[in-house]
Amino acid sequence: MLIFEHSRPGRRNYSQSPTTPVTKSAIPQSLLRKSKVLLPEVSEMDTVRHYTRLSQKNFSIDTEFYPLGSCTMKYNPRACNSLAMLPQFLSRHPLAPEDTGQGFLACMYELQEILKAVTGMAGVSLTPMAGAQGELIGVMMIRAYHESRGDFFRTEIIVPDAAHGTNPATAVMCGFKVVEIATDKDGNVDLDALKAAVGPQTAGLMLTNPSTLGVFEENVVEMSRVVHQAGGLLYYDGANLNAVLGKVKPGDMGFDVIHINLHKTFSTPHGGGGPGSAPVGVAERLLPFMPVPIVAKEGDTYRWVSEKEKPQSIGRLSAHMGNAGVLLRAYIYVRLLGMHGMHRISQFATLNANYLMAELRKAGFEIAYPNRRASHEFIVTLKDIKDKTGVTAMNLAKRLLDKGYHAPTTYFPLLVPECLLIEPAETESKETLDAFVKAMKEILLEIEQQPEMIKGAPHTMPVRKLDDVKAARELDLAWRPGA
Template identity: 70%
Template structure:
C-alpha cells in the first residue's frame, strides 16, 4: 500500500496504481501540514511507502517532515520524494537530509528542460545509499582512470536491465550543464529568488484584497489565491480570471489545483522574472477584479485576443490531438 497526502498531484496515486499498489489518502490540516495523527493510524505492515512533495502543492514547507520520515521508516516503508517543488530548497536542504529514500526530479520545473507538448522528457531518479544495490542496469563506474559498464555480476541485487532508457538522454545532459553553469551559489540563488518572488506577490495581492489559501504562513516558491468569494458574490470563477489574464498578456497559472482549495489559482512566478513583470501580473489581477465587480459578463466571454477561445475540455480529454492543425487543414 502506498500512502499519498490529499494535497498531492494526481500523478502520485496514478503512478502507484499503475505499479500495482493500492493507494490510501492521508488528510492535510488547515495549516497545510500533513495530519501526522492520521498518518500514524494509517501505517502498518502493509505500508510500502509514502509519496510526498516538500514544499507541498499548497505552497508551504512540511514542518513535520522528520517525524513523518520516522513514522514511515518504523513501519518498514520508504519515503518517496516528488521533486516538483525542488526550486524552493535548492542549496538549502537536500531531500536525503529530510529522510527521503527515493527522489524523481522534475527537470522541466527546476533545471530548464523542455516540457510543452509532452517533452522530450527524462526520468532523473536518485536513491539513498541503502537502495543503490537495487538500481537498474546499465550503469557506469570508474576504476582508477577508466570508465566501464557495470554488469549483473557487479550488481547481483540489481532489478535488472531496462529494455529502454528512462527518457531522452539529451535532456539529462542539458539539465546537467545548467546545474554546472549555475554552480552551488547559483542554485542557492534559485531558491532564494523564487521564494522571494512568490512571497512578494502573495503579500501584494493580499494587500489588494485577494484571499490566500493559507494566510498565516510564508509561501515557498509558489502560493495559492482563492476567488471563492468572487464566485459566490460576483458569479465569476477562477477559470474566468485565468482566461481574462490571457487578454492582459499573461500566461494563466494553474487553476483548480490542488483540489483542496475551491476556485483557486496556483501562482508560481519562478526565479527568473523581473519585479516589473511581477507587478504587471499583480495589476492585471486587480484590473480583472474591477471588471468582475462592474461587468462580470466581460470575464465570462474571455479571452478575446486569442485565436482559440474556450475549449471543450471534455472533448479535448477524450480526443487527444496535439497536431490538430496539421490533421485538419481545411479548418
C-alpha cells in the same frame, strides 16, 4: 489551416531526400504497402511558414510571463541548447562503444555526482524519462527492497490528498493499494491520520515537500520517523525541489528515494509537454535496486554499469539510457550556475513567491494559507468572488491570457476551491511581477464592473473559448481527406 490543406499532388522537396530513385528491392510483393501515405505534399517554404506561424500561436517562457504553479517555468538558457546540440553529441549512436563517448559519459557521470551532492542521496540513476517514470521507478525500488527481505505483506502506499495525481496512479501501476490521508487547515499532513494509517502493511509514503499547497511540511522529521518505525520507506516527489535547493537536502529529511524533475529545477525545456527527465536518487539501502544503466568511473575512464553487475536492479525502463540530450542540457545548466548559483535558485524563487503573495494580498486577493510562508509558490482562492459574482478561477485565468500572461495552474490542488496555484520562478524580475499584479488588479475591477465580459474570456487569443464537450462527444482526432 492545416498543413494538409496546403498540400498539392506531386509537390515535393527535392533536396531533402534521396535524389535518384532506386530499383533494387527484395521485399515480397505480399508485404508491400498498397494504400497511400497521407503526408502533406508541400514545399520547404510552405512547411517553414506554416510551423513558424503555428509557433506564434503559443504562449511560452521566451515570450510571456508563465506563473504556472507546480511547473517551475524558469528561463531556459540558450547555451544549454546550443552546446547540447553539438554535432558530435547528436550523431553518437546509443550502442556505440563506450570509448567513443568518453566526453559524453564524463558529463553524465559528473551530473550524477552533482545531483547526489545537492540531494544528499547515496546514488543517482539518470534513466527515468519523465517525473511520472521517476516515480514509477522509485516505487518499484521500494517494492523490490521489501521483497528482497522476504517481506511480501506490505501492500499499501500512503499518499496525502494534496499530492499530484501521478502519485496514486504510480502506486497502482506498481501493484499497491493507495491510502489517502488528509491535510490539516494549515496545509500540513494530518500527523494523527498518518499515525493511524501506518502499520505492517505500509510499504511507503509518497510526499512532496514543500507540498503542492505551496508550504513546507513542518512535521517532516516526525513523519519520517513514524513511517520508518512502521517499516515503510519514504518517497520524495521532487516536483518542488526548486523551493529548497541548496537549503535542505531530501536525504537529510529522511527520504529513502527521490526523483528530481530536471525540466523544472534544472531548467531543461518543457517543449510543449516533454521530453522531461527525472533522475532518481536513493539512500544507501536501495543502491542495489537502482535501474540500469548507471555511469561508473574507473581511473580516467567512464563506462556503463549494466544489470550483470547489479543483479538486484529493477532492470531497464527505457530502450537506451533515458533522455541523454535533456541530461546534457541539465549538466550545462548546473555547471553555469555552480555551487553558489544552486543556493540562489531557492532563495530568489522564494523571494519572488513571497513578494507576489504579499502584493496580491494587498491588492485584495484571498490567500488560501494566509498564516504560512509561501514556498516557491502559493495559492489564491476565488471562492468568495465566485459566490458573489459567479466568476470562476478558470474565467480569471482566461482573462489573464488577454492581458499577455500565461494563466497560473487552476483547480489544482483539488483541496482548495476555485484555486490559482501561482509560481513565479527566480528568473523573473520585480518589474514583471509588478506588472502582473497590476493586471490582476485590473481584472478584480473588471469582475466587479463587467462580470459577463470576464466569463466570456479570452477575447484576444487566436481562438475564443473552445467547446470541450463537442470535442469529447464527436471525437475528431485525425484529419481525413474530404472530411
